[in-house]
Amino acid sequence: MPKIIDYSWYSKIVSPRILCIYRILAFFIISTFFIGCSPSDNCNRKREFEKISDYQLFISKSKNGLVCSRQVNGFSFEAKYIPPELCALEQRQSGTKDLQIDSLITQNKYSKTFLFTVQNDGHNNLPNLLWFKIESKTELKNREKHIDCQFDQHFKLKIGDNIYSPQLYTVDRTFVDSRKLVFRLKFIADSKSSLILDERDFALVFEDPYFETGISKFYFKKESIIVIPQLKKS
Numbered sequence: 001m002p003k004i005i006d007y008s009w010y011s012k013i014v015s016p017r018i019l020c021i022y023r024i025l026a027f028f029i030i031s032t033f034f035i036g037c038s039p040s041d042n043c044n045r046k047r048e049f050e051k052i053s054d055y056q057l058f059i060s061k062s063k064n065g066l067v068c069s070r071q072v073n074g075f076s077f078e079a080k081y082i083p084p085e086l087c088a089l090e091q092r093q094s095g096t097k098d099l100q101i102d103s104l105i106t107q108n109k110y111s112k113t114f115l116f117t118v119q120n121d122g123h124n125n126l127p128n129l130l131w132f133k134i135e136s137k138t139e140l141k142n143r144e145k146h147i148d149c150q151f152d153q154h155f156k157l158k159i160g161d162n163i164y165s166p167q168l169y170t171v172d173r174t175f176v177d178s179r180k181l182v183f184r185l186k187f188i189a190d191s192k193s194s195l196i197l198d199e200r201d202f203a204l205v206f207e208d209p210y211f212e213t214g215i216s217k218f219y220f221k222k223e224s225i226i227v228i229p230q231l232k233k234s
Contacts, residue, residue, distance in 0.1 A: 048232035052093060055086045058229065065224025068204075072213035074122025079204045079218035080115040084108035085231040101231070110189040111167075112157060114204055118211070120179035129179050132211055143210070147171055147181070156205040157187040164188075 049055045059066040059080060069078040082090075088104035120129045130143050152169035168186035175182065185204075204218045 048230050049085070050232045052086070052089045055083075055089065055231075059083070059086070064228075065221055066228070068218035068220070070216055070218075071121065072216065073211060074120065075211050075213055076117075076119045076121050077206065077213075077216050077218075078115075078117040078119075079206075080117075081220055081225075082113040082115060083225075083228050084111070084113075085228075087113050089231070105231070112187045112202070114185045116155070116183040116185060116204070116206065118181045118183075126179070129181055144173075147173070151183070151209075152185065154207045154209055155183075155185055156207075157202060158205055159200055159202040 049058070058064055059082070061067075062069075066083075067078060067080045069076060071077075084105050085108075087108040088101055091104050092101060118129065120126060120132075123132060126132060130140060130147070134140055134143060148171060151171065152166045155166055157164040157166075164187045166185045167188040168184075170184045172182040172184075201222050202220050204220075206216045206218075208214060208216065
């Protein structure tokens with residue numbers, strides 16, 4: 001005959017009210033586990049974006065892992081990753097109306113785009129950012145030409161053992177008098193099979209030719225890339 005274990009002693013020690021609280025807590029923990037995310041605003045897996053401003057706000061928050069920054073020698077550098085969906089939205093907004101949004105996203109799928117900002121934080125005597133360590137207008141003119149036409153050679157994208165150079169490059173010197181330069185860099189795969197971009201960690205590398213800050217590396221984790229909210233299809 002099976003032995004019957006008497007648990008009546010347990011009910012004498014633990015009150016019904018405490019048992020009820022335990023059951024509620026257990027239900028909450030199990031429910032949260034099966035839903036797959038906590039009820040905090042960090043659960044972005046199911047979120048969708050409708051507007052560019054929503055996307056830009058998301059990538060600008062450092063907690064989402066899509067923007068990296070560092071300060072060296074009185075200068076600050078910021079590297080911001082621009083996902084393919086946001087690139088497509090920006091192209092759409094800028095006048096590429098003849099292509100569907102899915103086509104624009106496909107065009108950007110095998111590439112990586114960054115906004116890279118250089119800002120003067122500690123050299124208050126400079127009339128603008130480009131005057132650092134130069135003394136004549138001729139030197140300034142040469143530096144401006146180099147920045148407009150050749151500065152992309154100072155950037156590299158490292159993914160695993162592969163190193164890429166920018167294929168598309170623009171610079172916005174609108175803010176130069178306010179002590180800031182903004183570069184837009186686009187790295188494009190040489191073949192689809194060699195650059196499965198969203199499945200590996202990667203680093204943007206900047207070799208500074210002017211501001212005496214050496215080599216700066218900005219790391220991005222695949223965990224931050226794969227949870228980027230999707231674009232809502234209209």
